[in-house]
Amino acid sequence: MTTPLYAVVLAGGVGSRFWPLSTPSRPKQLLPLSSDAPMLTDSVARLVPLVGADRVLVLTSEALGAAVLRALPGFSGTQLLLEPKAAGTAAALTWAALQVVARGGRDARMLCVHSDWAIGDAQRFRDTLRHAADAAAEHGALATVGIVPTRPDPGFGYIQPGAAMPSTSGATVRRVARFVEKPDAARAAEMVAQGFLWNSGIFAWRAQDLLDDVAAHTPELQDALAQRDRGAAAFFGAVRSPVSIDVGVLERSSRVLVLPGEFGWDDVGTWSALARVRRLDPDGNAMHGRVVARESRGNVVHAEGSAVVLDGVDGLVVVVRDGVTLVTTVARATELKKVVESLPADLRELP
Numbered sequence: 001m002t003t004p005l006y007a008v009v010l011a012g013g014v015g016s017r018f019w020p021l022s023t024p025s026r027p028k029q030l031l032p033l034s035s036d037a038p039m040l041t042d043s044v045a046r047l048v049p050l051v052g053a054d055r056v057l058v059l060t061s062e063a064l065g066a067a068v069l070r071a072l073p074g075f076s077g078t079q080l081l082l083e084p085k086a087a088g089t090a091a092a093l094t095w096a097a098l099q100v101v102a103r104g105g106r107d108a109r110m111l112c113v114h115s116d117w118a119i120g121d122a123q124r125f126r127d128t129l130r131h132a133a134d135a136a137a138e139h140g141a142l143a144t145v146g147i148v149p150t151r152p153d154p155g156f157g158y159i160q161p162g163a164a165m166p167s168t169s170g171a172t173v174r175r176v177a178r179f180v181e182k183p184d185a186a187r188a189a190e191m192v193a194q195g196f197l198w199n200s201g202i203f204a205w206r207a208q209d210l211l212d213d214v215a216a217h218t219p220e221l222q223d224a225l226a227q228r229d230r231g232a233a234a235f236f237g238a239v240r241s242p243v244s245i246d247v248g249v250l251e252r253s254s255r256v257l258v259l260p261g262e263f264g265w266d267d268v269g270t271w272s273a274l275a276r277v278r279r280l281d282p283d284g285n286a287m288h289g290r291v292v293a294r295e296s297r298g299n300v301v302h303a304e305g306s307a308v309v310l311d312g313v314d315g316l317v318v319v320v321r322d323g324v325t326l327v328t329t330v331a332r333a334t335e336l337k338k339v340v341e342s343l344p345a346d347l348r349e350l351p
Contacts, residue, residue: 003206004055004104005133007047008096010201011040011060011068011115012083017270017333019340020324021302023350027064030071032288034118034268034277038071043115050126051111055104057081058115059096084233087224088242090249093203094214094221095235098228100207109133110210112203112245118277120264128261131171132204135257138168142213142253143204144176145261146197152189155269155334157182157199157246159258160191176256179246197260199246200267210249217252218243271317272333274300285310289320300330324350 015028022028029040037045040058047056053074059081060068069075081096093112100110111129119125128145136143146159162177179199183191214221220243227234250256266277275298278286285293289303296310304321317333319326324347328336340348 003107003109003137005051005109005111005130006055006057006100006104006207007051007111007113007129008081008093008100009040009043009047009056009058009113009115010089010092011043011058011064012086012092013116015116016340017336019336019348020321020326020350021304021319024063025067025351028268029115030064030067033116033274034266039117039268040068040071040115042119043113043117044072044075046119046122046125047111047113050129054079057096057099059083059092061086082232084236086242087236087239088220088248089245090214090218090243090247091221091224091236091239093245094211094218094224095232097207097210097214098235101211104207106206106208107137108207109137110205110207112201114201114267116268118264118266118268118273120266120277122263124263125261125265128171128259128263129202129204131167131169131173132202132259134169135165135167135171135173135259136205136209139165139173139255139257140209141205141255141257142210142250143173143257143259144250145200145202145204146258147200147265148260148262149192149196149198152185152192153198154183154185154188156188156267158188158191158196159199160194160196161258161260165257172260174258176250176258179251197258200261200265202261203245213249213253213255218248220248270333270336271300271302271319271328272330274302275330298330300333322350 015022062082132143158180160177162175165173167173223238227238274286283297285299287301290307291301293310297314299316301318306320
């Protein structure tokens with residue numbers, strides 16, 4: 001394809017399931033969780049060989065703009081798309097599409113990824129994104145990449161692939177038969193057996209095709225579209241109600257395609273996920289910082305500014321930061337958001 005290709009990285013949010021490390025001023029995507037670099041830094045680096053350094057755009061909140069630039073040395077401020085307020089991913093990606101059209105024209109292609117993923121095979125990731133962008137342009141469609149599941153996981157939404165579509169690249173391309181919200185464990189197992197894919201949040205389309213579908217299917221953004229020429233504050237201020245891109249556009253559109261993805265994807269949603277994406281010691285411990293583990297197995301430890309010594313314990317999550325220590329279990333790590341919400345404000349809202 002000769003039309004320009006842009007990548008938009010969603011880098012808002014806090015990631016409260018990574019408390020006490022992740023806070024509003026230091027959110028998950030700016031932390032070294034899956035490697036020794038901030039997750040956002042890794043995300044942008046993976047995309048540069050595909051689209052070029054100047055065509056990576058980062059969508060984040062106004063409050064995080066300066067911190068994002070610090071995490072991306074050499075990144076231009078013109079590559080930041082700042083949201084004055086959170087209004088849902090449909091609004092965010094619509095605003096991004098408007099900026100891509102302004103920079104690259106109506107036929108410019110646009111990839112959308114999140115900043116807080118771990119990717120095992122970066123080249124295969126890029127190849128899959130390229131195939132998705134080509135398929136979207138070839139069919140005038142909105143494309144998503146569905147991850148081939150490695151386990152039945154009730155924490156993800158699912159996609160049922162439908163009829164096969166032709167592809168000049170030779171990639172497997174299918175229509176989306178339906179999206180399924182997060183199921184229970186039994187239903188997740190059934191869907192994995194039936195060939196459903198995880199709904200990853202990876203998207204590709206011509207920017208104008210997304211804008212056309214938003215105009216046709218997303219009443220929540222009609223007033224915002226009318227304000228498109230008045231800047232971000234007017235656009236986001238006119239959003240009638242926040243809505244996700246999945247609900248607001250993809251589930252309402254008749255031209256959505258899915259390509260399968262197998263490249264070691266993990267959304268790193270909880271502390272327990274680090275056992276899947278970090279290098280483990282011989283006893284299966286995922287450790288960052290000064291940690292000594294003796295006769296201890298399957299633990300996740302993140303130590304900042306202090307040392308942690310484990311002796312004869314298994315399956316723990318231990319996080320130390322600035323005088324605050326979290327101790328829970330790998331099994332209970334998914335419930336951390338509820339725990340944080342119950343804490344006193346001075347603990348919940350660490351700087």
